[in-house]
Amino acid sequence: MERNQSVSTGGAGSEMLLHRRALLVGSGLAAAGLLSVAALREIYALTASVFVARHQRYDGPLETTVRDGLIATGLVPAELRGKRVLLKPNLVEPSRLVPHMTTHPAVIVAVAEAFRRWGAIVSVGEGPGHVRDTEMALLESGLQQALDSAALPFVDLNYEDVAWVKNRGHASPLDGFFFPRSVVEADLIVSLPKMKTHHWVGVTASMKNMYGTIPGVKYGWPKNVLHHAGIPETVFDINASLPKTVAVVDGIDCMEGDGPIMGSLKSMGLLVIGTVPAAVDATVCRLMGLEPSRVTYLNRAANRLGPIEDRRIEQRGERWTSLAREFQILDLPHLTRLRGTPGLLTS
Amino acid sequence: MVLHDVLETIQRQPLIGYGSNWKPASEPTCYAALLLSAAGEYASAALGGEWLAECQANDGSVGVRREEPEPRWPTGLAVLTWLTLQEHAGHRRYAAPIERGLRWILQAKGKTQPRNPQTGHDPTLAAWPWAEGTHSWVEPTAMQVLALRRARLSDSERCRTGIAVLQDRQLESGGLNYGNTTVLGQELRPHVVPTALALLALAGEPSLPRTTRSLDYLETALTTQPAVMSRCLGLLALTAHGRTATDTQAWLSSAFAATVTRNDSAFKLALIGHAALGESSPLVVR
Numbered sequence: 001m002e003r004n005q006s007v008s009t010g011g012a013g014s015e016m017l018l019h020r021r022a023l024l025v026g027s028g029l030a031a032a033g034l035l036s037v038a039a040l041r042e043i044y045a046l047t048a049s050v051f052v053a054r055h056q057r058y059d060g061p062l063e064t065t066v067r068d069g070l071i072a073t074g075l076v077p078a079e080l081r082g083k084r085v086l087l088k089p090n091l092v093e094p095s096r097l098v099p100h101m102t103t104h105p106a107v108i109v110a111v112a113e114a115f116r117r118w119g120a121i122v123s124v125g126e127g128p129g130h131v132r133d134t135e136m137a138l139l140e141s142g143l144q145q146a147l148d149s150a151a152l153p154f155v156d157l158n159y160e161d162v163a164w165v166k167n168r169g170h171a172s173p174l175d176g177f178f179f180p181r182s183v184v185e186a187d188l189i190v191s192l193p194k195m196k197t198h199h200w201v202g203v204t205a206s207m208k209n210m211y212g213t214i215p216g217v218k219y220g221w222p223k224n225v226l227h228h229a230g231i232p233e234t235v236f237d238i239n240a241s242l243p244k245t246v247a248v249v250d251g252i253d254c255m256e257g258d259g260p261i262m263g264s265l266k267s268m269g270l271l272v273i274g275t276v277p278a279a280v281d282a283t284v285c286r287l288m289g290l291e292p293s294r295v296t297y298l299n300r301a302a303n304r305l306g307p308i309e310d311r312r313i314e315q316r317g318e319r320w321t322s323l324a325r326e327f328q329i330l331d332l333p334h335l336t337r338l339r340g341t342p343g344l345l346t347s
Numbered sequence: 348m349v350l351h352d353v354l355e356t357i358q359r360q361p362l363i364g365y366g367s368n369w370k371p372a373s374e375p376t377c378y379a380a381l382l383l384s385a386a387g388e389y390a391s392a393a394l395g396g397e398w399l400a401e402c403q404a405n406d407g408s409v410g411v412r413r414e415e416p417e418p419r420w421p422t423g424l425a426v427l428t429w430l431t432l433q434e435h436a437g438h439r440r441y442a443a444p445i446e447r448g449l450r451w452i453l454q455a456k457g458k459t460q461p462r463n464p465q466t467g468h469d470p471t472l473a474a475w476p477w478a479e480g481t482h483s484w485v486e487p488t489a490m491q492v493l494a495l496r497r498a499r500l501s502d503s504e505r506c507r508t509g510i511a512v513l514q515d516r517q518l519e520s521g522g523l524n525y526g527n528t529t530v531l532g533q534e535l536r537p538h539v540v541p542t543a544l545a546l547l548a549l550a551g552e553p554s555l556p557r558t559t560r561s562l563d564y565l566e567t568a569l570t571t572q573p574a575v576m577s578r579c580l581g582l583l584a585l586t587a588h589g590r591t592a593t594d595t596q597a598w599l600s601s602a603f604a605a606t607v608t609r610n611d612s613a614f615k616l617a618l619i620g621h622a623a624l625g626e627s628s629p630l631v632v633r
Contacts, residue, residue, distance in 0.1 A: 093524075095536060130525050132486065133540050135615075136574035159365035159372070162415075199531055217365070217372075217411050218418060220477025220484060221525045228458070228481050262533050330531060 026306070028243030029275060032079070032187060039074025039275060042314075048279035048307050049073040051316040052287070053271045054323055056252050062110035062271070063117075066248055069273030070114070072316040075246065081119030083187035086155070087111055090193045090209045093130035093261055094141035100253045100265040103192050105146035107250045107271070111190055112152050125182050127157030127212050130261070132221055134158060155182040158216035169240030171300055172233035174225075177241055178218045188244050189213070191277055195251035195268065195284055197259035197327050201231055202295045202338040204260045205284040206247035206277040207305075210238045232296035239277060239305055247280040248273050251287065256327040266327060278306030279313045286310065289326035291340040349599045350386070353620035356613060357383060358391045362398050363613040372412045373402060373421035375614035377428045381629045382620040384428075384435045393440075396432045399425045400444045407447030408455075418478040419455070422448055423490035430497045431629040449498055452491045453505050457483030467529030474512035484526040485516050489544035496548070496632045510552060513545045521560030522568070537561075539568050543580035550587035551633040562588055575602055575615040579622035587631045599623050 026043045029035045035043075042048050051069035056062065071077065089103035112122045124147060128137045134156045138144035147154050160180035167176045183189065193209035201208065211223060211234075219225040226234040239245065251270035255263040270287065274280040278301040282292035292298045292308045302308045329335040357363070361379050362371035380395025402409050408419035426448040429441035457476035462469070474483035475491045492509040500506050516526050522537025523545050529535065542565050549558060562585065569581045569592055579602075582592055599619055606615045621628040 093536070093538075131538055131540070133538075133574050133576040136539070136572070136577045139574055156366065159369075161370060161412075216477075218415070218478070220418070220420075220481060221486065222484075224476065224481040224484070225478050258531065258533055261535065262530075332531070 026243070026276060029188070029246070032244055034076055034079050034188060034244075035275060036074045036076050042074065046303060046307055047312045047314060048274065048276035049314045049316050050272065050274040050276075050279050050283045052283065052318045052320055052323065053273070054269055054318050056269050056271050058104050058106040058252060062107060063113045065271050066111050066114045066273065067117070069248070069271065069317065070246065070275070073274045073276075075275055077118040080115060080188070083120050084185060085115045085120040085122050085188045085190060086182055086186035087122065087124045087190045087192055088209060088212060089124065089126055089143070090204075090212060091126045091128045091137045091141050091143065092212070093128065094137045096140050096142070099142070100255050101194065101196070101261060102141045103194050103250045104252065105142045107248070107252070108143065108192060109146050109150045109152070111192060111248050112150060115190070120188075123153045123155055123182065125155035125157045125180065125213075127180070127214060127216055129211060129216070129222055132158070132216065155180065157183065157213055160215065162215055162218060165241050167237050167241055168243075169233075169237030171236045172229040174229050174234065174237060177238060178215060179213060179242070180215050183213045183242065186244070188246065189242060191245055191247045193247070193249055194255065195249050195270070195272070195288070196255035197257060197263055197288070197329055199258055199260070199330055199335070201235070201297060202329070202335055203281065203285050203288065203290060205249050205272075205281040206245075207239050207281050207297060207301065208235050210242060210245070211235070213242065214238065232300060235297040236300045236305070239301065245277055246275045247277045249280060249284055251284065254327070256288075256329070258330055264328070266325075268323070268325065270323065276306035278302070278308055282308035282310075283313060283315070283320050286320045286340065287324050289324055289340055290329075290338045294338045349596070349603050350620055350623040352603060353616045353623065354383065354386050354388060356607075356616055357620065358388055360613065361391045361394045363617065365612055365614055367610050367612050369612070370412065371398065373399060373409050374411070374424055375612065375617065377421065377424035378614065378617040378621065380428045381431055382617050382624065384431050385624055385627055385629050386620075387435070389432070389436045392432055393436070396429055396441060399428060400441065403444050403447065407449070407451030409448065419451070420475070420477050420487040420490065422451055422455075423475075423487070423492075423494040426452065426494040427490075427497050427629065430494070445498070449494070449500070452494060453503065455491070457481065465531055466527060467534075468527065469515050472508055472512045472515065474509045483512055485513065485523050485541040486525070486544050488512050489541075489548040492548040493630070493632055496551070497629075510549065513549055514555060514557065516545070517557045517561050519557070520564075521557070522564035523561065537564055537568075539565065539572055539577035539581050542568075543577070543584040546584035547580070547587050547630055547632070550584075550631065554588075562590060566590060566592070573602075575606060575611075575618055578602070579618035582622045583625070583628055583630055586625050587633065595622070
């Protein structure tokens with residue numbers, strides 16, 4: 001927090017506002033000393049950086065891209081030595097017939113290697129939302145083989161012992177969440193989603209992916225307690241309650257149409273990386289031709305969990321405008337209203 | 348041989364958790380006690396039965412772990428375990444927990460919703476949810492139906508509704524998932540575990556064409572399914588409906604060896620034990 005205090009905040013009123021804001025946006029990462037001074041300044045200036053890399057392939061040098069992206073968006077590698085880092089991929093309902101539904105094992109291993117190289121203690125954890133047999137999920141997704149090859153430990157977040165964490169978001173009626181111990185005890189969580197459309201909330205990326213930190217043994221399969229409390233509200237609340245999270249989005253082979261399970265393959269060749277998941281997801285929306293402020297949970301997250309306005313997000317790597325390609329969405333009013341301004345896309 | 352090895356391991360620690368060396372949880376302990384009871388190891392099985400009785404809340408429900416009385420979905424498995432112990436051991440030690448457990452099962456209901464064109468199943472039917480205040484789903488419903496059927500309450504209104512829900516949630520093309528058939532007009536994919544549990548609960552019911560298609564799905568899916576939970580429950584469900592899979596013994600032997608080598612949870616060993624028991628498993632309720 002020392003570095004926080006060196007940032008100029010202006011008058012007394014704005015200082016109070018900024019301090020209050022900092023409780024949510026990036027507060028966990030800042031308190032853990034994992035952010036660069038530049039990233040701290042961004043928090044106070046209500047901005048964030050997001051790194052977009054194109055021409056990415058699962059057999060390419062992904063680890064280098066991940067390292068570059070995380071450093072460019074404010075992570076301080078020197079602070080990661082000895083820290084417990086939990087990688088949270090999306091394995092909602094894996095099927096070897098639909099590899100574009102789940103985070104590719106190559107991306108997971110690349111992120112793991114990047115953090116290991118920085119001296120972190122890395123594990124992978126997931127609580128698949130639709131299936132109880134996690135061994136099956138690991139085999140169908142191809143992740144088990146990758147975990148074995150890379151000697152990476154896996155934690156089954158659906159069944160692990162839990163700890164109660166107060167709801168810091170207060171958007172839903174839930175007082176708090178039971179999170180698996182590995183989630184609560186992690187110094188840093190890396191949300192590793194697949195870039196997909198979602199037939200209820202429009203888009204699923206790093207924030208919605210955090211549903212998989214919620215244990216099925218307590219919330220069910222599907223995690224219906226969250227649905228009844230409101231999907232956008234609980235997406236917001238879970239992310240507000242887990243502030244030490246960064247994002248690496250697998251946007252190489254993506255899903256469009258009837259996502260997050262039944263959609264079609266759309267190849268984009270992208271990795272989207274950042275230390276502020278809300279800003280990362282806003283950029284993902286723009287890349288998909290959707291307006292982030294119309295995605296309810298992102299709208300709620302705006303300037304509370306991070307900036308989502310384009311002018312407040314500094315693009316590192318590639319500009320999203322040159323890479324955006326409209327994703328197909330179902331022709332339903334709650335989804336078509338998410339379309340961005342016509343003509344904004346360049347391709 | 349596999350069964351002998353499984354029993355030897357589980358007898359040493361019949362209170363088991365979901366992971367290796369994790370604290371005991373109700374569901375894995377039920378599977379262990381059911382297995383030990385069916386194998387005639389009553390003293391070890393009773394340790395599980397007693398532990399579950401200690402976990403039982405005043406309202407009759409059994410939570411997921413001793414320190415966690417909610418959610419209460421394991422109640423059906425606990426009642427099934429006590430009924431089996433009582434039947435096998437020939438005493439009435441568990442009469443009171445069984446009565447209280449059944450009372451909870453008979454009054455617990457999932458939240459209903461009006462019919463909705465966005466989803467294919469009938470949401471007006473109230474079976475059992477995973478957690479209070481939420482909708483009815485396939486696996487908790489199958490667990491409570493198994494208990495009611497073992498308790499000879501197959502004709503109760505709650506059991507008939509549970510069976511109706513399991514029939515309704517079968518996909519047109521066969522199999523079940525967690526409990527949605529179609530969403531926004533698209534049929535979803537089936538999965539082995541919910542299909543197997545639903546078919547175990549439906550064993551002995553008149554077979555509908557959709558049930559036959561679910562069995563066909565299961566038979567095909569198991570030929571390429573190496574995961575222990577899926578394969579073992581799937582094998583049991585086929586057995587409960589009079590179907591057999593090939594190469595079962597060889598697969599069980601290799602699954603046992605792999606589970607031990609990886610130091611996986613004894614929960615998996617218990618499932619392997621049930622599959623090895625086949626028809627004699629208490630999970631087969633006709």
